Amino acid sequence: MAPEIFDAIVIGAGQAGGPLSTALAKAGYKTVIIEREHVGGTCINEGCTPTKTMVASARAAYLARRGADYGVHTGSVSVDMVKVRQRKRDIVDSFRGGSERRLLNVAGLDLIRGEASFTALKTVEIHLHGGGTRSLTAERIFINAGARPAQPAGFEAIPTLNSTSIMELDTLPDHLIAVGGGYIGLEFGQMFRRFGSRVTIIQRGPRLLDREDADIADEVAKIMREDGIEVLLQTTTTRAERTADGQIHLTVKGPDGERSVIGSHVLVAAGRTPNSDRLNLGATGIQPDNRGFIPVNDRLETPVAGIYALGDIKGGPAFTHISYDDFRIIRTNLIENGNARTRDRLVPYVVFIDPQLGRVGLGEEEARTRGLNIQVARMPMNNVARAVEVDETRGFMKAIVDAETGQILGGAVLGIEGGEIMAMLEMAMLGHLPYTVLRDAVFAHPTLSESLNNLFSSLE
Numbered sequence: 539m540a541p542e543i544f545d546a547i548v549i550g551a552g553q554a555g556g557p558l559s560t561a562l563a564k565a566g567y568k569t570v571i572i573e574r575e576h577v578g579g580t581c582i583n584e585g586c587t588p589t590k591t592m593v594a595s596a597r598a599a600y601l602a603r604r605g606a607d608y609g610v611h612t613g614s615v616s617v618d619m620v621k622v623r624q625r626k627r628d629i630v631d632s633f634r635g636g637s638e639r640r641l642l643n644v645a646g647l648d649l650i651r652g653e654a655s656f657t658a659l660k661t662v663e664i665h666l667h668g669g670g671t672r673s674l675t676a677e678r679i680f681i682n683a684g685a686r687p688a689q690p691a692g693f694e695a696i697p698t699l700n701s702t703s704i705m706e707l708d709t710l711p712d713h714l715i716a717v718g719g720g721y722i723g724l725e726f727g728q729m730f731r732r733f734g735s736r737v738t739i740i741q742r743g744p745r746l747l748d749r750e751d752a753d754i755a756d757e758v759a760k761i762m763r764e765d766g767i768e769v770l771l772q773t774t775t776t777r778a779e780r781t782a783d784g785q786i787h788l789t790v791k792g793p794d795g796e797r798s799v800i801g802s803h804v805l806v807a808a809g810r811t812p813n814s815d816r817l818n819l820g821a822t823g824i825q826p827d828n829r830g831f832i833p834v835n836d837r838l839e840t841p842v843a844g845i846y847a848l849g850d851i852k853g854g855p856a857f858t859h860i861s862y863d864d865f866r867i868i869r870t871n872l873i874e875n876g877n878a879r880t881r882d883r884l885v886p887y888v889v890f891i892d893p894q895l896g897r898v899g900l901g902e903e904e905a906r907t908r909g910l911n912i913q914v915a916r917m918p919m920n921n922v923a924r925a926v927e928v929d930e931t932r933g934f935m936k937a938i939v940d941a942e943t944g945q946i947l948g949g950a951v952l953g954i955e956g957g958e959i960m961a962m963l964e965m966a967m968l969g970h971l972p973y974t975v976l977r978d979a980v981f982a983h984p985t986l987s988e989s990l991n992n993l994f995s996s997l998e
Contacts (some may be wrong), residue, residue, distance in 0.1 A: 541661050541673035544568050548680045549654045549662065549817070552579025553861040554848035555682030556637055558720045558868055560806040563647035565873045570648040570674060572664055577638040578849070581858040582685055584702040587633050591723060592705060593890050596732035600892070607929055617733045618710050654683075656821040660844065678844050679866065681832060682861070683817060685810040686848040692715075696778045696786050699805045701726070711735045711803040715788060717775060718807030719746040719891045724762065726805055728891050731767050738799055740775065740790060747889065751901045753936075754950055756893065761932055769801075778804070812851045827853070836879040837871060838864055851918040855885045886964050888957035893919070893933045896960025899948025899967060900938050907966075912942040915973070915996050923987040930954040935993055937963060937973065944972035959986055973997065 545567040548559040559571040569906040575585040595617075615670045641649050661675045687700035693732065699707075699977040701722050713728045716723040719741030731737040739746070739762065745755035746762070746769070757768050773792035781787050781800075788799045812830040817824060824840050826832055831853030838846050846868060849861035863883065871878035886898040920931035933952035949963035955960055963983070966976055977994035981987045 539673070541675040542910055544570050544674055544676040545673045546570075546678045546680065547654075547662055547676040548572070548573070548676055548852075549684060550579065550682035550684055550849070550893035551577040551641065551649070552682045552684050552849050553581050553858045554865040554868075555579070555680065556641060556861070557862065558680060558682070558848070558865045559647055560641065561869045561873060563644045566646070567644060567678075570650055570676075571641065572652060572654040572662070574651075574683075576634055577641065579682070579861070580863075582637060584629060586858055588626045588630050588705050588729045589701075590890055591724060592622060593630050593716045593729055593892070595622045595625065596729040597656065598894055600735075601730045604929075617710065619710055619733070622733075623706065624706060625977045631801050638948070653816065655816065655818040657818070657859045659700070659842070660820050661821075678872075679846070681817065681840075681845065681847045681851060682849045683813040683851050685812045686858065688809045688811045689806065690808045692775060692956055693778050693804065693806060696804060699803055699804075701807065704803075704805055707803075711801070712784075713738070713801035714803050714805060715740065715786070715801040716805045717770070717797055718805075718809075719743070719748075719771070721849060721891075722810070723805065723807035724758070724889065724891050726807065727767055728765060730764065731765055731932050736768075736801075737766075738770065738801065740770045740773050740799070742772070742774050744772050746771070747895070750895075750897070751903050751936075751950065753902075753934075754952055757933060757952055758891065761891070761893070764932070767968065808848065810856065811854070814851055820880065829853070836881040837888075838867055838880065842995075845877070854880075855887070857885070857887055860885065884964060884967060886960060888960070893930060893953045894951075895933075896957035897914055897949070898964045899946070899961050901948060901950065902936065905938050905947060910947070911995050912947065913941045915939060915993050917993045917996055921992060922953070924986050924989070925954050926986045927984060928954065929958075931972045935959065935989065937993060939973050939997065944974060945970065946973050946976075953986075955986055959989065962987060962990060 547563045550557045551571050551573040559569050562904045563569040567964050601616055602612050602615045654662050654664050657663045664672045670835040713736040714811040716727045718738045721741050724737055727737045728738045746758050747755050753890040762769050773790050775788050776791050779787050786804050814826045822842050824842055832847040833853045834847050848864040850856045860873045868879040870878035890894040916936040919925045919936045923930045927997040935951040937949040938947040946967050951959045973994045
């Protein structure tokens with residue numbers, strides 16, 4: 539039977555695919571969007587929305603325990619994991635439902651639930667959730683199929699949690715072992731420590747958040763340890779087994795030799811694997827790279843004309859806001875006849891530990907590796923009046939400045955609402971403002987934003 543003909547096929551209803559399908563349909567393209575699991579993609583269902591909802595619950599427990607620091611006595615604090623989970627589920631359901639309703643209300647857009655794979659260059663077969671198959675073809679196909687938690691070798695003998703399943707726990711782990719010191723391991727590690735678990739973080743490399751400057755990584759490790767988390771650096775797991783009493787026994791090797799780590803639960807936080815292996819890309823002639831990511835140029839075009847890749851599946855920064863910007867690039871180029879590209883776009887991000895780490899642009903180490911002539915503005919958060927007033931003084935802020943032009947090249951804010959302060963640096967960078975504009979600006983007092991006055995005054 540001949541395949542059904544569309545103008546555009548979008549595979550995956552994530553943060554790029556959803557708005558793109560809507561824009562294409564409104565521009566007159568006969569469009570279909572195919573979703574294997576949940577509308578909204580990783581962000582709404584397993585990523586930003588649920589994790590940050592649970593981070594908020596953990597912070598409430600943290601502040602309740604610190605009540606006496608502010609002269610407030612609350613008594614003992616306990617955490618109801620069933621309630622925490624239900625709050626998370628309710629918010630996810632609300633966000634997902636809103637996203638789905640928006641797709642269903644667009645004229646010229648069909649939403650099909652099922653798993654898509656290629657059968658020919660521009661032909662896609664869908665295994666429908668209700669049974670049966672449909673075959674579709676289109677001159678333009680957009681792949682937004684995302685990624686899933688990676689499962690590294692060596693843990694087959696024990697039950698493990700990943701970044702999705704850990705959020706479905708209804709009881710508190712006695713001792714959570716997080717294997718991986720990136721943002722997933724840190725966010726969940728600190729979260730469950732605040733809920734009341736013992737926590738150990740095992741990191742293979744010499745620093746947490748191994749893409750950050752050493753001073754930032756060291757300060758993050760200090761904060762984790764202050765919160766009562768055991769942090770093991772330069773440590774690998776050599777054996778994993780389950781004991782007769784149900785405990786999990788890891789044998790790890792670090793700078794001081796081998797030791798045992800025994801816990802009740804293990805979170806494997808070792809990155810994510812792109813879902814390209816489910817698409818039968820061989821039928822198109824597209825060859826993923828050795829990690830499974832789909833190659834694209836700076837217009838998000840794959841090597842096959844008419845096929846594009848957006849979001850996490852193409853590699854690069856795996857952030858919701860980058861996926862959404864990928865959509866905007868496609869919209870600009872295909873619908874608005876523009877010439878948008880990924881090249882040189884700023885990539886801001888926030889690690890939602892507490893205090894937050896907000897980052898944008900060049901780090902100090904990268905700038906020096908490039909041989910740039912820079913100045914580094916640096917200031918501890920205990921010099922920020924607002925941080926002192928709310929008793930949240932951990933961390934520091936730093937900015938990288940071109941010594942000749944005064945342009946801000948990058949910034950890192952490890953401190954209370956670090957992501958919001960970072961966004962101010964990003965706006966200055968987007969506007970090509972020299973650091974002196976922020977140094978001399980009049981900000982309301984007492985706010986966190988006025989910290990930029992003092993940060994950049996440190997360069998004088």
